[in-house]
Amino acid sequence: xADLKPDANQPEEATIDEICAVAIxxxxxxxxxxxxxxxxxxxxxxxxxxxxxxxxxxxxTDAVSVLAAxxxxxxxxxxxxxxxxxxxxxxxxxxxxxxRRHIVxxxxxxxxxxxxxxxxIGDWRRPKAQLLGLRGAPGNLxxxxxxxxxxxxxxxxxxxxxxxxxxPGYDRVAPLSAAIRASHEIRRVVSNxxxxxxxxxxxxxxxRRMRLRSVHPGVTVDEVVEATGFELAVPDEVPESRLxxxxxxxxxxxxxxxxxxxxxxxxx
Numbered sequence: 254x255a256d257l258k259p260d261a262n263q264p265e266e267a268t269i270d271e272i273c274a275v276a277i278x279x280x281x282x283x284x285x286x287x288x289x290x291x292x293x294x295x296x297x298x299x300x301x302x303x304x305x306x307x308x309x310x311x312x313x314t315d316a317v318s319v320l321a322a323x324x325x326x327x328x329x330x331x332x333x334x335x336x337x338x339x340x341x342x343x344x345x346x347x348x349x350x351x352x353r354r355h356i357v358x359x360x361x362x363x364x365x366x367x368x369x370x371x372x373x374i375g376d377w378r379r380p381k382a383q384l385l386g387l388r389g390a391p392g393n394l395x396x397x398x399x400x401x402x403x404x405x406x407x408x409x410x411x412x413x414x415x416x417x418x419x420x421p422g423y424d425r426v427a428p429l430s431a432a433i434r435a436s437h438e439i440r441r442v443v444s445n446x447x448x449x450x451x452x453x454x455x456x457x458x459x460x461r462r463m464r465l466r467s468v469h470p471g472v473t474v475d476e477v478v479e480a481t482g483f484e485l486a487v488p489d490e491v492p493e494s495r496l497x498x499x500x501x502x503x504x505x506x507x508x509x510x511x512x513x514x515x516x517x518x519x520x521x
Contacts, residue, residue: 259479265295268498269445270515271505273404275497278303279354280400280441286310287397288354295518296357296402297327300511304497305504308512314340324504327462347388352436355398358390360442362415363401365462365483367422367439369394370415377417390420394521395429398438404518405514406444408482411488423451423460441466447477448494462486 277299281289291300291309301474304311306325315321315334322335348354361384362370372387373380385434399420403410416444419427426437446469453464462487468477470493478485497505505515 257348265499265502267502268516268519269469270519271497271502272444272494273301273402273445274302274505275501275517276441276443276467276469276494277357277400277402278306278446278501279353279495280443281308281311284308284311284355286314286353288348289313290354291357291400292471293329293357293359294402294510295473295515296400298505298515300357301325301327305508306501312337316515318342324508325416326335326508326512327510328512348467349392349396352392352397354396355400355440356389356393357400357402358388358393358420360401360403360408360410362412362419363403363442363463364412364415364422365485366424366443366460367420367463368388368415368418369401369420370417371419372417374416380416387417387419394420395426395433395437398435399443400443401439403442403444406446406477406480406500408480411444411481413483423462427460443449445469445470446472449485453488464488465491467492469494470496 254514274295277296281300281303289300289304291297298387300313301324304313312320315325318341319334320336320337320340325332359371360369369390371385371390375381439451448466449463450466451461451463465477468474468491474487474491
């Protein structure tokens with residue numbers, strides 16, 4: 254995708270990697286005082302961008318062991334840290350169980366109801382490909398908000414049925430207790446083509462299903478539908494994803510990712 258020229262209030266050009274980082278940042282809007290826990294280069298940039306702008310009450314780890322008050326550049330282990338607190342891995346579980354966390358995870362496969370697969374491709378008894386495993390997805394999905402980042406939107410990743418359920422979707426949570434249903438939230442699915450959510454309920458008693466929330470500039474609704482292996486809920490009007498502000502572009506390019514590590518996920 255080519256660089257995108259912003260409007261009159263956007264003096265600089267924004268690239269697709271920066272638009273995706275902003276879309277991930279937007280998923281944290283309104284979260285307040287929680288642990289922002291994005292995993293992966295683009296999600297980390299998005300989380301740190303949200304904290305540096307409209308969600309200053311959030312806390313973030315340095316991706317190792319401390320909560321850092323200052324915005325850190327990705328990939329720089331020697332960057333100076335303004336340490337707020339020590340956050341060893343064992344303490345993460347207390348935050349998870351309390352629900353005061355919003356995580357961004359990847360998804361090798363995801364379906365219409367938000368079931369996510371990080372474990373294997375093919376029959377789990379003898380998979381074609383072994384992936385990361387279930388990881389923390391089951392606990393994440395019944396305790397706090399989860400957002401997914403899928404950098405390659407295609408019918409191989411957005412599938413009719415996932416091969417293995419790592420993180421449960423709305424259909425699998427529906428028969429469970431009211432407490433679990435209340436704490437289960439898939440906030441967004443951000444891809445290189447669009448932003449999806451689950452704010453459209455199915456007909457009757459059908460569980461919530463994935464809805465197209467916005468398309469990135471230069472992408473059409475038809476392109477997103479064609480790249481999705483199930484029927485998306487598509488509103489009558491689908492807006493374009495928000496472009497970065499000048500301040501956000503400065504933060505992404507000069508502070509959070511001056512080395513441009515984010516571009517690797519986009520073939521750059």
